[in-house]
Amino acid sequence: MNSFELLAGGFQAAFHFHNFLTIIVGLMVGVIAGALPGISFVNAMAMALPFTYVMEPTQSMLFLGGIYCGGVFGGSISAIMINVPGTPASLPATWEGYPMTRKGEVKRALAIAVTASATGGLASALMLAFLSAPFATFALKFSQPEFFAATILGLVSVVAIAKDRPIVTLISLLLGIAVGTVGVDPLYGQARFSFGVPEMESGIRFVVVMIGLFAISEVIDLLVTNRDLRPKNGSGKGLGLKIADILRVKGAIFRGTGLGCVIGLIPGAGATPGAVIAYGVEKQISKRSDDFGSGVDEGLAAPESAKNATTGAAMVPLLTLGIPGSAATAIMLAAMMIHGVNPGPLLFIMDPSMVYTIFAAMIIANILMIFAGVGVAQIFSTLMKTPPVIMAAFIIVLSVVGAYGVRNNIFDVHVCLAFGVLGWGMKRIGFPTAPLVLGVILGPLAERYFLTSLANAHQDWTVFFTRPISATILALALAFVLWSLWPNIRSVWRRLSHRYA
Structure with a gap:
């Protein structure tokens, strides 16, 4: 049987009543969990894993796959509406989606x-x-050198959002990387930068930092400025989306989709680097690059398409090689192992019906995600109509519960509040907070891949340049930096030329 016949059989199995209901339930759980800061769809998948014990192997994968697809998108709902990214991959949605909300275009942004x-x-x-x-x-x-190179590419993409202040952006990024080093060394197991505080030895979680910098700081700014978050009755753009708007951003969607599919194939990369890199690339090629950060359609569409494009791509190494490409697919691997299913090339021969049912379910889930996303967004839209003081109280409660729920530790709540005050101060002086968050998220990954690569290569640092794929990715990262900084370099060169002419 060819792929089309197998996929047709997969659709037939996926549309079976129990399987279809499982997909819908998983999708709704994922969207809601993704939209709630601090919960995250990965935690939802982990909590849902015991429920798969009583399911058939295929049904369990459909359930977890639905949570996966819905959760990756769900984080953007809270990011767009209240400037609180529900997942790290939804961080770029705060840069363009939330400014659209402040202009009364929340429906259009969603x-x-x-x-x-x-x-x-x-x-x-x-x-x-x-x-x-x-x-x-x-x-x-x-391998590890390629993972390191891919993470570096994600880190240098922060230059794309630097605008005319690359030095300030770099300082913020390095501060985030420094925060990410707090805790225990990943290779040697030694505590560092804990300053004798036992709670700090377990590290500072990026989710806690993210909630503080975006949610708590936004509440402080909201109360200080007495700003009204309720949608404005402005232009017709706030009424929804037209076909012309989709056609206008189709290029950004296609570029983001392509980048997401490629990055999702890299085990360990995931949706966050995909979204950030797609945003950076789109800013560089857009004719409205100077307007990015004020609510540009392309700047929202590109990372949104990229992060969801990593979902199916991350499943490729899982099903064909048995290698989980992300934390979510690692949970799905555990579910398969619980049911005695061994992913790999033989799975396509021994049980092709299961494989292609999963393929069909992923397609169905992404189509149904439109309706699930709109439904959950309506709930948040109702919250947006409440007075600012009540909204502030809701965000604080949600943030504190989310921060505490990361590890059930009150210390994380203190860290969240501290970063909230820091984030508000950075916002008041015009210091970018997004690079700091990226540093906290990607910094520890880069460090772990770097140290592991050197340990495997007997401390030979040239391993990053002698491996073709790693060298190519690092070269792309360098080209990306030079491309981003070229206007600044050209400006400095012209000033020096005029001075010494």
């Missing part, structure tokens, strides 16, 4: 986000169905 996310997710699901084998062969060539 429509762009859900359309772009569904398009990216659907494209990656189709890629998963038809191009798994060749892409899996390519992903198998990745």
